[in-house]
Amino acid sequence: MKFTTFADRLDEIEAESGDLETIQQVAALLAAADAELPVVARFVQGRVFPAWSTSTLDIGPSLCYTAIARAAGPNVSTDDIESQLADRGEIGAVAESYEFGDQQGLAAFGSGGTTGLTITEVDDELRALAATDGAGSQDQKIDRLFGLFRQCSPLEARYLARLVLGEMRIGVGEGAVRDAISEAFDQPPEAVSRALQVTNDYGEVAAVARDEGQAGLDSLDLELGRPVQSMLAQAGTAADALDSWGEAAAEIKFDGARVQIHVEEGEEPDGIGMVSIYSRNMDDVTAALPDIVDFVERTVTDPCIIDGEVVAVDDTGDPLPFQHVLRRFRRKHDIEQMRDEVELRLDAFDCLRVGSQSLLTKTLGERHRHLVNVLGDSDAVADLLLSDNPDELAAFEADALEAGHEGIMLKNPQSTYSPGDRGQNWLKRKPDVETVDLVVTGAEWGEGRRASFLGTFLLSVREPETDSYRTIGKVATGITDEKLAELTDLLEPEIQSESGQTVDIHPSVVFEVGYEEIQPSPTYSSGYALRFPRFITVRTDKSPADAETVERIERLAESQ
Numbered sequence: 001m002k003f004t005t006f007a008d009r010l011d012e013i014e015a016e017s018g019d020l021e022t023i024q025q026v027a028a029l030l031a032a033a034d035a036e037l038p039v040v041a042r043f044v045q046g047r048v049f050p051a052w053s054t055s056t057l058d059i060g061p062s063l064c065y066t067a068i069a070r071a072a073g074p075n076v077s078t079d080d081i082e083s084q085l086a087d088r089g090e091i092g093a094v095a096e097s098y099e100f101g102d103q104q105g106l107a108a109f110g111s112g113g114t115t116g117l118t119i120t121e122v123d124d125e126l127r128a129l130a131a132t133d134g135a136g137s138q139d140q141k142i143d144r145l146f147g148l149f150r151q152c153s154p155l156e157a158r159y160l161a162r163l164v165l166g167e168m169r170i171g172v173g174e175g176a177v178r179d180a181i182s183e184a185f186d187q188p189p190e191a192v193s194r195a196l197q198v199t200n201d202y203g204e205v206a207a208v209a210r211d212e213g214q215a216g217l218d219s220l221d222l223e224l225g226r227p228v229q230s231m232l233a234q235a236g237t238a239a240d241a242l243d244s245w246g247e248a249a250a251e252i253k254f255d256g257a258r259v260q261i262h263v264e265e266g267e268e269p270d271g272i273g274m275v276s277i278y279s280r281n282m283d284d285v286t287a288a289l290p291d292i293v294d295f296v297e298r299t300v301t302d303p304c305i306i307d308g309e310v311v312a313v314d315d316t317g318d319p320l321p322f323q324h325v326l327r328r329f330r331r332k333h334d335i336e337q338m339r340d341e342v343e344l345r346l347d348a349f350d351c352l353r354v355g356s357q358s359l360l361t362k363t364l365g366e367r368h369r370h371l372v373n374v375l376g377d378s379d380a381v382a383d384l385l386l387s388d389n390p391d392e393l394a395a396f397e398a399d400a401l402e403a404g405h406e407g408i409m410l411k412n413p414q415s416t417y418s419p420g421d422r423g424q425n426w427l428k429r430k431p432d433v434e435t436v437d438l439v440v441t442g443a444e445w446g447e448g449r450r451a452s453f454l455g456t457f458l459l460s461v462r463e464p465e466t467d468s469y470r471t472i473g474k475v476a477t478g479i480t481d482e483k484l485a486e487l488t489d490l491l492e493p494e495i496q497s498e499s500g501q502t503v504d505i506h507p508s509v510v511f512e513v514g515y516e517e518i519q520p521s522p523t524y525s526s527g528y529a530l531r532f533p534r535f536i537t538v539r540t541d542k543s544p545a546d547a548e549t550v551e552r553i554e555r556l557a558e559s560q
């Protein structure tokens with residue numbers, strides 16, 4: 001498929017406002033694809049790599065602007081791109097406003113500006129760009145991206161710019177692509193959903209749905225070395241749990257960072273091979289956690305996938321707050337030194353696969369038995385209390401808080417493991433202040449002594465259906481000068497445009513924010529505002545995709 005055909009289709013899809021019509025148009029686009037179907041299924045949601053892959057393009061706004069400015073010709077500077085962005089509001093519209101180098105040449109020869117780029121060529125080039133590494137890699141990335149832009153028509157440039165910055169925003173969320181796969185290849189929606197849950201790869205699932213039908217979809221399963229999304233929880237109480245299930249499985253809610261540990265098969269004598277550790281948003285964090293890798297290698301005897309939490313502990317083994325774990329979690333330098341400074345332990349609470357057997361459809365009780373088997377008699381397995389007695393559950397919670405944990409989890413003992421699902425089968429109970437995880441989409445430079453720091457941060461929630469962000473408030477309190485300096489370092493490279501004191505920020509950083517109440521608000525585009533928002537921490541373990549949605553805020557507001 002020509003990239004220009006793909007861009008034309010995206011333009012039509014973007015103009016469509018009806019959900020059903022959008023799904024039909026995406027289905028038609030998928031059905032029209034040939035060998036490039038996996039690429040089409042990923043690109044349409046603004047992805048080059050499947051969600052499980054640890055590869056990233058690593059193209060920040062400024063790199064992208066430089067490539068566009070170069071392709072636009074000698075009279076256009078990166079500053080021009082930024083000021084255009086302030087006017088036009090999004091990078092696609094800016095990229096589209098230029099006639100790029102090769103286009104002008106082609107037009108002169110009467111080609112009418114059509115380009116020869118295929119979608120596969122764009123994919124190959126972006127993958128080659130992602131693979132550049134080491135000294136000079138930034139320049140190579142700019143060269144490659146410039147090379148692509150200069151072959152683009154204005155409409156192609158609109159979508160290429162959005163694709164490389166992960167901001168496709170054509171109103172096609174994951175649900176729409178899932179339904180479109182089902183519709184295009186006439187497969188049951190449940191079979192497509194299940195296949196997506198276990199593979200996290202819309203490209204692969206689309207191709208299997210088309211080429212192998214339902215039998216192929218059903219045969220897709222968890223694979224070692226390919227992370228799946230974590231099962232998530234809703235807020236709830238022991239009374240809710242007992243009302244719904246009669247009996248509840250209670251565990252401590254550990255205040256650490258979620259990990260999914262994949263232990264591959266290996267040679268004798270111990271039979272286990274490579275150990276990989278993934279964060280909750282499926283990033284590979286193995287290198288930062290050598291002590292956890294050592295522990296797993298010493299303890300685990302079978303290939304498996306373990307779900308759990310890594311927690312920082314003090315000299316006596318008592319848990320330390322979450323902030324301590326973050327000092328280790330994504331660290332790229334001084335790993336050994338930090339290993340001595342911040343001790344970590346694993347608290348494992350689930351097992352998704354053992355040997356070649358997937359456990360997703362087994363009950364919590366069965367999965368827990370497998371977990372005990374793979375971790376032997378180590379104390380890394382979270383205690384699980386099965387009870388139908390509210391007093392016993394209340395005592396368990398009191399003990400957990402007394403021991404310094406943040407709360408408890410209540411789980412339906414009969415439930416299966418549904419990756420990525422924030423359903424009714426896992427409830428979290430923590431008595432502390434409410435917090436929400438919000439994406440930073442803007443900020444303001446400070447004044448006086450703080451003029452070189454970003455001070456007030458504009459926060460947004462996600463709108464998954466349209467793959468966009470809606471504002472919910474600003475936070476400026478709870479932040480020390482030292483922290484402001486850190487936040488400025490973190491956010492400055494993500495600045496998209498500036499106007500006076502105010503900057504627009506590429507959505508990439510997630511703040512945990514405390515609040516007293518959620519109120520309706522005409523000021524912010526989500527329709528809500530936070531009362532007394534207070535900065536708690538940067539959730540480096542989360543990406544914008546994990547932040548709160550408008551729908552969740554609505555539910556929180558209703559349940560206050």
Ligand SMILES: Nc1ncnc2c1ncn2[C@@H]1O[C@H](COP(=O)(O)OP(=O)(O)OP(=O)(O)O)[C@@H](O)[C@H]1O
Binds near residue numbers: 256258
């Ligand atoms: N025993 C446990 N079982 C499941 N999850 C646990 C457990 N102990 C701690 N957790 C953590 O609690 C989280 C469940 O709450 P939720 O799904 O709302 O995620 P969250 O948004 O990260 O919540 P929070 O900010 O409260 O940690 C899990 O993602 C996991 O990191």
